[in-house]
Amino acid sequence: MKKIKTLSAACGAVLLSAGLLAPVSAAANPGTPVNQTYSVEGFISHEELGRKLNQIEKSSQGQVDVNTAGYSNMGREIYTARVGDGDKVMLVQSEIHGNEKTGTAALLNMLQQLGSNGSKEIRSILNEVTIVAMPMVNPDASELNRRGNDLSWNEIIEDFPQLENASPSWNYYTYTNQYWDYESNPGFDVNRDFNPDLNYQPSPEDFPGASSKPGWFITPEAQTIRDVYKGLIKEFGKVDVFVDLHHQGEYFVEGTKDKVTLSLSGSFVPDPASKAGEKYEEYADRYDGDFSKQLNVAAYRALQTRGNSPFDHISLYPQDLDLPGTALGSFALNGSGTVLFEVTGQTQSYGQKKRGQLVNAVEMGVYGILEGVASGDVYAIDVETYEDIPNTER
Numbered sequence: 001m002k003k004i005k006t007l008s009a010a011c012g013a014v015l016l017s018a019g020l021l022a023p024v025s026a027a028a029n030p031g032t033p034v035n036q037t038y039s040v041e042g043f044i045s046h047e048e049l050g051r052k053l054n055q056i057e058k059s060s061q062g063q064v065d066v067n068t069a070g071y072s073n074m075g076r077e078i079y080t081a082r083v084g085d086g087d088k089v090m091l092v093q094s095e096i097h098g099n100e101k102t103g104t105a106a107l108l109n110m111l112q113q114l115g116s117n118g119s120k121e122i123r124s125i126l127n128e129v130t131i132v133a134m135p136m137v138n139p140d141a142s143e144l145n146r147r148g149n150d151l152s153w154n155e156i157i158e159d160f161p162q163l164e165n166a167s168p169s170w171n172y173y174t175y176t177n178q179y180w181d182y183e184s185n186p187g188f189d190v191n192r193d194f195n196p197d198l199n200y201q202p203s204p205e206d207f208p209g210a211s212s213k214p215g216w217f218i219t220p221e222a223q224t225i226r227d228v229y230k231g232l233i234k235e236f237g238k239v240d241v242f243v244d245l246h247h248q249g250e251y252f253v254e255g256t257k258d259k260v261t262l263s264l265s266g267s268f269v270p271d272p273a274s275k276a277g278e279k280y281e282e283y284a285d286r287y288d289g290d291f292s293k294q295l296n297v298a299a300y301r302a303l304q305t306r307g308n309s310p311f312d313h314i315s316l317y318p319q320d321l322d323l324p325g326t327a328l329g330s331f332a333l334n335g336s337g338t339v340l341f342e343v344t345g346q347t348q349s350y351g352q353k354k355r356g357q358l359v360n361a362v363e364m365g366v367y368g369i370l371e372g373v374a375s376g377d378v379y380a381i382d383v384e385t386y387e388d389i390p391n392t393e394r
């Protein structure tokens, strides 16, 4: 990891040569740069994840229920860990981009605590909320410490013969650079493979698609997450809250010299009731942008309680996005209150101490959401206060 200084220059070159991130503006392209590298020291492997979940399940004495929801393309388990038995449901996932790892550590800490801590606060959360955690949902990417999964277009055609003459999707990576070799080991950005129509079947005319168009559920990882989401709708009527844990580059809180610790957002597609969101009209009855904003404020406020500290350096992720192919965009259109966490990237430049702090910040934010939903306080939050969260200076 001695190449930190050349990273931003290299990144520009990659974007150009790869030509895969068609809309190059930062706002249209959330998440870490494609070639962002991390020291993975201190973060767990997929095998360790399985062991750790097993351990948490055992020590929780039946409180935490771990299951295999599906498998990655390379046959690795994609787990759900469920705890609580409330009527409200929160689905929270991490590492859909395999080089964005703090979310997995935060989820494991939370599952451990929720499954074993008998405090009044925890009990009230578990009485009101059913929490379904999906840590490391893209394990093939995690093992390769990269953004994209491990799947070729030829394999897609084997699964979906109707796509034989279609162009590979726009989020298919085949480039090589000093960091990644997608050329010999291609893969997809799984977080562009979602479709608000949860029963969508891939059709050749929808390829190669684009950032502002829905995805196709062609990757087994997106299919697994979609199936878990649909299962919860069947069981509970809806998924009240969906939280997606990511990393971004390094930025400043607007108008300050404070480095952003994490950015939040509740807006991934234009409101279907607005002019800009006309194409999503059929989802207008379900979409609840206000609730997403309230959930974000709950996370923000929880992080503010530490006062002037890195936990206070929280900003709003770029707004005015139109990303229906993201899990957040698709699930928001299906009526879930949605929250994006974008932890500051470049873990290697912070070392172990900072890593602990970043993981802790994610936990505090997610607990803020859980407590707000459990107590009902979140529903009383003034939606306008979302706008008080400072912007990100990019």
Ligand SMILES: [Zn+2]
Residues within 6 Å of the ligand: 030, 031, 032, 096, 097, 100, 246, 247
């Ligand atoms: Zn990401």
